[in-house]
Amino acid sequence: MIDPQIQKVRLQDLMASLQPLPTPNQTPRNHRQAANSSWPPSQTTDPRKVCVEGERNNHIARLAGKWLHVGNTVEDVITLALAANDNFDPPLDESEVIATCQSIARTHGRNNPIGPSLDDTDPEPLFVFKDFKASRYLFTDPPPRRWLFADVIPCGKVILLVAPGGTGKSMFSIQLGASIATGLPFADVWEVGETGGVLLLLGEDDDEELHRRTFNICNQLAPRQETDAIPRLGENLIIKSMVGEDNLLTTADSQSKEVRQTPLVNRLILAAKQIPNLKLIVIDPASRFRGGDENASQDVTRFVEAVERVAQATGAAVLIIHHANKGSMSSSEPSQSASRGSSALTDGVRLQMNLATLDNNGAKKLGIPEEQRKSHLILSITKTNYSAPQQDIILRRSEGGYLTNAKLTPSKTPTTDAVDASIIQLVQSEAVAGKRYSKTGFANTFGGLNKKLKVGNNKVRDRISVLISSTRLVEENGKLALPKL
Known part of the structure; x- marks a missing residue:
């Protein structure tokens, strides 16, 4: 702590520095003089600088940061800033000066937790350790996990759906909500664990479009x-359309640029608590509800914290719908890194699902004709903290975009060892049946994604060459055979 007497002397020195510089032939200040960098002769944090509109707030912020750094209290900084403000042309409103100083003080307090700050003038312990001993977990059974969808999506957690535009994110969220509301399985894939209220906050579809989609779901049911x-x-x-509304749950402060929660968080909690037995809240898309820079981890983390607060206050799971990045659209493998912007969003949620249109390779593996490929989606769970890894699901978009289970399972590419073992087994079984093949003939007969070996012809030929070089296969008169013992 700074000695109060030293601080008082320092404050007096700073107050004295606010007096105008004695300059010969000084003329009345005006905008032209203030705009001239040679008048007055000062540095950017000189408290005597005459500032005009466009530079006053930034100058006050710099001064406040400098005075806090040398140990002044927030109250003293406000006093000094108001005195500096008297030199501005025209001066700022006093309330604006005070608000700027308080904002800088809060940032200073977070960055320098042992120094003076607005919110920590008389700090208390963060918590009492006796209340958090592990012994409280040792002698009672933990509560059973509750599932929104059995063994897939837990209740009361923040979850994420990542998908490119045009893949049916909104229909997915409405159908998911319809399943929770009715107790019917989602797309004949996931069994509902708990039935109850659902709140959909949809920022990309107007009320007319939501009418059409909901009506279509009713027709399907x-x-x-x-x-x-x-x-x-x-x-x-x-169902609430949020199109054209200010939906930001977090926003960047105009002065400090620090992202904070907005009053909308409390208003959302109050609205959600009106819904009986609420199980799920959908926020679609994240970009309409999040302020700050989506590539800045701190800004994204503040958004996740706001959503976590909603989940904790309401007891509902909160599903965030988010756009995929461009790189993921050219990849055939779903991954956690598909989320656009900072990875802090994926890191902050407890479960991430990816939804994407089948690519050419995926469609071929499933035997789906090219003209039907775009009507099929692959749903993958790329991150889960609470359940075993889940198998990918193929969904089909039917009339009006309604999603159903295509009842197709993506085939996994066999490992090299599995391919080698299958080749040897086939050579042996075909020889018993009186059939022998050349390397090319064998590859043409059994190679291909839709044939027995489930790998391409070139791959089969390459593995045969390796097996021959390792003497696990031999060629007799140009035909493949097993080596004689």
């Missing part, structure tokens, strides 16, 4: 003869 599914859907599913 009707043939199931679930007599009470439609009433449950109408009662439990709350």
Whole structure:
């Protein structure tokens, strides 16, 4: 701590420095003089500098940072800043000066936790350690995990769906909500764990489009003869178009550029608490609800914290819908890095799902014709903290974009060892049947993604060459055979 007497002397010195410089032939200050860098002769943090509109706030911020750095209290910094403000042409409103100083003080306090700050003038311990001993976990059974969708999506957590534009993200979220609202499986794939209220906050579709999509879902459910599914859907599913509204849950401070939560967080919590038995909140897309720089990890983390606060306050799981980056669109393998912007978003959530249109290679493996490829999507869980790894799911987009289970399983490329073993086994079994093949004939007969070996012809020929060089296969009169014992 700084000695109060030293601080008082320092404050007096600083106050004295605010007096105008004695300059010969000084003329009345005006905008032209202030704009002239040679008048007054000062540095950028000189408290006597005459500032005009466009530079006043930044100058106050720099002064406040400098005075806090040398140990002045927030109250003293405000006093000094108000005195410096008297030199401005025209002066700022006093409330604006005070707000700027307080904002800089908060940032200073976070960056220098042992120094003076606005929020920590008389610090207390962060917590009492006795309340957090591990012993509280040792003698009682932990509560059972609750599932929104059985063994896939947990209740009450923040989760993420990453997908390129045009892949049906909004229909996915509405159908997911419809499943929770009705208790019917999602796309005949995931069984509902807990049924209840759902709040959809959709920032890309207006009310007319939401009407069409919801009506389409009802038409798809009707043939199931679930007599009470439609009433449950109408009662439990709350759909709000957020198009054209200020939806920011976080925003960057105009002075410090630090990202903070907005009052909308509390308003959202209050609105959500009106919904009985709320299970799920969907925020679609993240870009409409997040302020700051999406490539800055700190800014993105503040957004995740805001969403976590909503989840904790309401007890609902919160699904964030987010756009994929361009690099992921050219990749055939779904991964956590598909999320656009900072990886802090993926790091902050507890589960990430990726949704993408099947690429050419994936469609070939599944035997899907090219003209039908774009109507098929692959749903992958690329990060999960609570369940075993999940198999990828192929979904088909039917009328109006409604998603159904295509009941196709992506085939995995066999390992090299598995290919080698299959080649040897086939050479042996075909020889027993009286069939022998040349290297090329064998590759043409059994190679190919849709044939027995599930790998291309070139790969088969390469592996045969390796097997021959290692004497696991031999060529007899140009035909493949097993070596004689």
